[in-house]
Amino acid sequence: MKRRVLSSVLAMLVGASALMGCSTTTVEEAGEASGDNQAAQATEATNETESSSTTLTGEGEETLHVFLYMQEHEKEIYQKLIDQFVEEHKDKVKEIVFEVTTQDEYNQKMIASMTAGDMPDVFYVGPAAVRSYVDNGYIMPLDQYVDDATISSIWGTTQEIYRYDGKNIGSGSLYAFPKDLSCFAFAYNQDLFDAAGLDYPDPNKPYTYDEFVEVCKALTKDTDGDGEIDQWGVANADQWGMTPFLYSNGVKFLNDDMTKVNVANNKQLIEALTFYTDLTKNGLTPSVEQDTALGGYQRWLDGQVAFYACGTWDVAAFMDDNTFPYKWNLCGWPVGPSGDGRSHTWMGSVGYCVSATTKYPDLCAELVAKLSTDADGQRAVSGITTGASIQLPNIVDLAYGEFKDAVNNGTVPYASNVDVIFGYFDGNDHYAAALQEMDYTYNSEWFTPFWSGVFNIKNGDISVEDYVAQVEPEMQAALDEAIELQNSATK
Amino acid sequence: MASHKRVKTKMSAMAKREERWAWLFIASPFLGFMLFMAYPIVFAVIASASKWTGINSLWGNMVGFGNYIKILSDVKFWRAMGTTIIYMIGIPIGMILGMLVAMGLNRKIPGKRVLTTMYYVPVVSSLVAVSILWAWVFNYDYGLLNGIYKFLTGTHGPNWLGDEVMVKISLIIFMVWKGLGGTIILYLAGLQNIPRDYYEAAMIDGAGSIAKFMNITLPLLSPVTFYVLITSLIGGFQVFVEVQVMTPSGGPNYSSATVVFYLFEKAFTNGQLGYGSAVAVILAIIIFIITAINFWGQDKWVKTID
Structure with missing residues (x-):
């Protein structure tokens, strides 16, 4: 009997420790693990594993806690900016604690702060989280603290995506200033074009779908004569690199108020997805198997593919001869027949916000504006004064003026067709971009069933029509859940 | 079953001191268990009955067995x-x-x-x-x-x-x-x-x-x-x-x-x-x-x- 009781207690402890294991240990392990995949590149994950904190002191009374994620070399630049800020406000500031961690750890630490009710004074908010943060009373509007000239100096998109009127994103009070604005542009390997004797893509006239297929055909070949294709027109990562093809055919996955998934009977989507998957079916991209062996990003770096996606965060790596020993440049994503005739892609951003419970809203708002829009700071992060571009300038005039000059005269190593990116940022006759729809919903779980199974179409296991019909209910269920979670914020 | 009668004995000062130390030694793993095992377990069980997102209010979003039913x-x-x-x-x-x-x-x-x-x-x-x-x-x-x-x-x-x-x-x-x-x-x-x-x-x-x-x-x-x-x-x-x-x-x-x-x-x-x-x-x-x-x-x- 005694033994049985002992057994039960032991079993209970084991079960309990399993619960513990699930809720704590794995989190750290996952953080360690996820630095390796391409998703991490696309979300600008940092490689550092430790967080660091620096205290900058002045002579005043006010103490601020700034909590962000960024890479070490970014931190150096931002620390100088904060240093300057302390100097400029030394009569007010007692100290600024500048804490930086990795992107992996950031959300978990923020959740801990929220649960404990101990928020930093200045921290990040992504466009997707603005609504939840405001509804739950975590962040404050900044309009009254910052002048209109400062707000209007930044990219139009970043003026809009951090506004919220209590119902919709895009209008109402401004709740954050952008740390950066990025986009997922397209790039081509000039050396492969030269070898094939083809003209480079025209940055002022993106290819149509049909033109793109013809160019890819000319660039797909067996270069070593062993009977196997070893150079392809393009490689695509379904999770990140598929949507620009679809958006450029006018595709939207959700209805206007983002409550209904619209894929099963979406003609533009079916047309674009057919085009996209046919690229692989017709051998113009590596096959699904080949893609699992070596991803498109590695094949691009290895000079095996002529076109590949290029996020603004990728430019520095592609400009480095040790990483990418080929000549290359930027171009637009191909344009589908049923869109608005422009090349579309997605943009991304994260913003600095101020805690609603801060004791020093004025000072915090000024700091946020400085980090985001200080001209010297933007010159440094964009490489105008440092020669190494971490991001594009947030200030529009600076981008079109000094930054472009620095690119043209070689001070900043950057693709010369940088206007492609500015075209996406600003919108013009050939280019347009927006945040993805999942940036406006509580989470992006509804999109996962869509992208994660596209390889089945490429493999010929299912038709495009059957596929979109099959995934729609699963997407809708996940969207409903996201809406419910979004609404739970106001409770 | 043998029954043991508790015999009250007067403890020496040294024994008392030793006992205090013993409690201290026992307390550290016990507190560790309560803080790092028991509390998170109880918290996880409570959270499991809610639509808690980390951002919203945990107590304002209780759904009882809703999550469990959904999992089925x-x-x-x-x-x-x-x-x-x-x-x-x-x-x-x-x-x-x-x-x-x-x-x-x-x-x-x-x-x-x-x-x-x-x-x-x-x-x-x-x-x-x-x-x-x-x-x-x-x-x-x-x-x-x-x-x-x-x-x-x-x-x-x-x-x-x-x-x-x-x-x-x-x-x-x-x-x-x-x-x-x-x-x-x-x-x-x-x-x-x-x-x-x-x-x-x-x-x-x-x-x-x-x-x-x-x-x-x-x-x-x-x-x-x-x-x-x-x-x-x-x-x-x-x-x-x-x-x-x-x-x-x-x-x-x-x-x-x-x-x-x-x-x-x-x-x-x-x-x-x-x-x-x-x-x-x-x-x-x-x-x-x-x-x-x-x-x-x-x-x-x-x-x-x-």
Whole structure:
């Protein structure tokens, strides 16, 4: 009997420790693990594993806690900016604690702060989280603290995506200033074009779908004569690199108020997805198997593919001869027949916000504006004064003026067709971009069933029509859940 | 039952001081347990009854058993559970291999220490590091396995991590490899604890090697087998890292995802901390039940020398 009781207690402890294991240990392990995949590149994950904190002191009374994620070399630049800020406000500031961690750890630490009710004074908010943060009373509007000239100096998109009127994103009070604005542009390997004797893509006239297929055909070949294709027109990562093809055919996955998934009977989507998957079916991209062996990003770096996606965060790596020993440049994503005739892609951003419970809203708002829009700071992060571009300038005039000059005269190593990116940022006759729809919903779980199974179409296991019909209910269920979670914020 | 009467004795100052120290020593693990085990467990159970996202109010979003009911019809959860159970095929394979290798190493053979070390290296290696390494071993075009396969057959090998069935086989191979060293060491210790006289007596009785194995080795190794079984089952339900590293999106059509992978995805990628907690609670209950069954059933097959 005694033994049985002992057994039960032991079993209970084991079960309990399993619960513990699930809720704590794995989190750290996952953080360690996820630095390796391409998703991490696309979300600008940092490689550092430790967080660091620096205290900058002045002579005043006010103490601020700034909590962000960024890479070490970014931190150096931002620390100088904060240093300057302390100097400029030394009569007010007692100290600024500048804490930086990795992107992996950031959300978990923020959740801990929220649960404990101990928020930093200045921290990040992504466009997707603005609504939840405001509804739950975590962040404050900044309009009254910052002048209109400062707000209007930044990219139009970043003026809009951090506004919220209590119902919709895009209008109402401004709740954050952008740390950066990025986009997922397209790039081509000039050396492969030269070898094939083809003209480079025209940055002022993106290819149509049909033109793109013809160019890819000319660039797909067996270069070593062993009977196997070893150079392809393009490689695509379904999770990140598929949507620009679809958006450029006018595709939207959700209805206007983002409550209904619209894929099963979406003609533009079916047309674009057919085009996209046919690229692989017709051998113009590596096959699904080949893609699992070596991803498109590695094949691009290895000079095996002529076109590949290029996020603004990728430019520095592609400009480095040790990483990418080929000549290359930027171009637009191909344009589908049923869109608005422009090349579309997605943009991304994260913003600095101020805690609603801060004791020093004025000072915090000024700091946020400085980090985001200080001209010297933007010159440094964009490489105008440092020669190494971490991001594009947030200030529009600076981008079109000094930054472009620095690119043209070689001070900043950057693709010369940088206007492609500015075209996406600003919108013009050939280019347009927006945040993805999942940036406006509580989470992006509804999109996962869509992208994660596209390889089945490429493999010929299912038709495009059957596929979109099959995934729609699963997407809708996940969207409903996201809406419910979004609404739970106001409770 | 013997009854003990409490005898009140006056404690000396020294004894009192010692007792205070004793309480202090007991307090530290107890407080540690309360703070780092009991509190999070209670919190997880409460969170599992809510639509807590980490951002919203936990108490304002209580849904009772709502999450649990939803899990019952959650296709992805059950797919992940099925995969987790399939991975457990590796447990008996690992135990049999471990026992065989341990028996081999239990003889006087040259290079025994080197071999034991070699088998044990995977156990002490970082799980993330060896998972990355094995992702390359399994690589479709450039992997070691397919390299050998092509050398031997002249044709291309299987898509180890890119096929719904093969990805499970690949992960089972990895898990067996990773855990083998630990099992071997345990069985080796178990084998060395079996008194030689038993075998000598059996030899005098004319028992052959199979009879000796079946009637002496196997039964007397049963405590080790029991321990390995319990820890492997618990570990089996908690598989996460290797899946996350080798197949970051859960494999083709979610075919390699485990329950903990799903839990992590729900809680930390999709911000559904309440739902994720409910998955964790269910997992803990399952592990509790299976461990309890094992403990209750051990009388029937676990033998000790005493």
